[in-house]
Amino acid sequence: MIIVDCLAVGDGKKLLTRDVIGAGPRTVKGILENVGFKAKIIPYEDLALSKIKKEDIIFISAMTSDFKAVKTLVQKIKLKTDSKIIIGGPIANDLYLLEKIEGDITIVGEAEITLRELIRKDFNPEKVKGTTYWDDELKINSLREILKDLSLITPSYEIEDYKNYKSARVYVEVVRGCSNFKRALLLCKNKKCSLCKEGTLKCPLNINPGCGFCSVPSVFGYARSRDEEKILEEIVELLRRGVKRIVLSAPDFLDYKREKQFSPYGEVNYEAIDSLLKNCKDLAEKYNSNIMIENVKANLFNEKVAKIISKYLNTTLYIGCETGDKRHSELIGRPSYPEDVLRAVKIAKKFNLKAQVYFIYGLPGENKETAKNTVEFMHKIKPYIDKITVYRFRPLPMSSFYNFKPNLTKYSYLIKKTANKINLEIKKRYVGKVIEVIVAEEHLKNKEDAVGYLLDSGLMVVVKKGKKYIGQKKKVKIIKAHSKYLEGVVV
């Protein structure tokens, strides 16, 4: 069986996050191996169509934004062979995907039970929950309940399927789902109800849970955590194979083993986080590697947890803000407000943790006033952060804003422009400094140069004449800053 990793390839050329190896394809491979199949992951760029045999079953793992590349790929495969094509990952949250792409089956949401059931039924999807398929017409089976037994997450450890595994950020799943079961109040017409103020599983108006732009709570449910023992077992296996950078993957790392699974408020589980990160630090030292966390909710982040994280990890924190306007935050269902983000980035700075903050432009509810407040807020957090990441709003299937179009005005572009300007200013702080970089791959245009990444984040560094150092950690002196990357020379 072949699993084609199309994650983040967009329309076919993966330009951003080239150093990321997501957890999904290894999860699928693990399930297949678990029931006795031989499977191989092939990154999209490495797939040679001539090698596909007609008896192969082809799995495609992709995000919604990879639609174009997946459509073309499936067309090409179908021209060559009648292999069965099964599509999964966030792209399959669109229940009508098979009307647009010629695949045979989609797996909607979590694969652990659905795929095992499909295998038991020799890939006949009839009545298999969580699938869609063609049988003269498009059949959409009912969705599957969320996975409660997380011991069924059995990822394959064979990371060597990816040729860049020694320099890439390899994602290890820690938490599945998200605790933000508030609702986007922009959609709520019930002025008397306040059920979702702190998070609720049931909304009388059936508004999808979570931030309006996000599909995680609808697709993956409330936050559940894998056991520490299983997480550490996976990390050890990856490090033993030569992985140098691991990300503890979670929609919000601070949801790890929290008591409140569907409310974003309340306490973090400090003991569980301390224990996991302490063991991670020991492993990182033993294998001369780096282990990082990623997303944290600003409202759950405080000095106590910052102290624990900074004691054990050399990591960047990724904090969602999305809008700098408090009322707009409420309308889109955010668990935290701009004031929480400001407090969080100040704490991060105090504990020497780098912070990157996310914003979205073109969101439903955005207007001149909210955009102005967002721009002002970006300037306010500038002294405490390492980067701003801005995304254009995309209506995601299964999110509550699925039926909205991007609301793009000159004010939206002001948000984008401000982010780029601030990023350039921040990057200039690096000029003249010597930093440790993992040199990952040849530069796509200048063949003598290489592209590398900072060890504690995904910040990109173009290493001049760096080709000969690919796969190594090097001290690099930064000579120039660009808004999206740094430029440097090995010292």
Ligand code: SF4
């Ligand atoms: S639970 Fe639903 S109806 Fe009640 S306030 Fe929240 S969004 Fe409105």
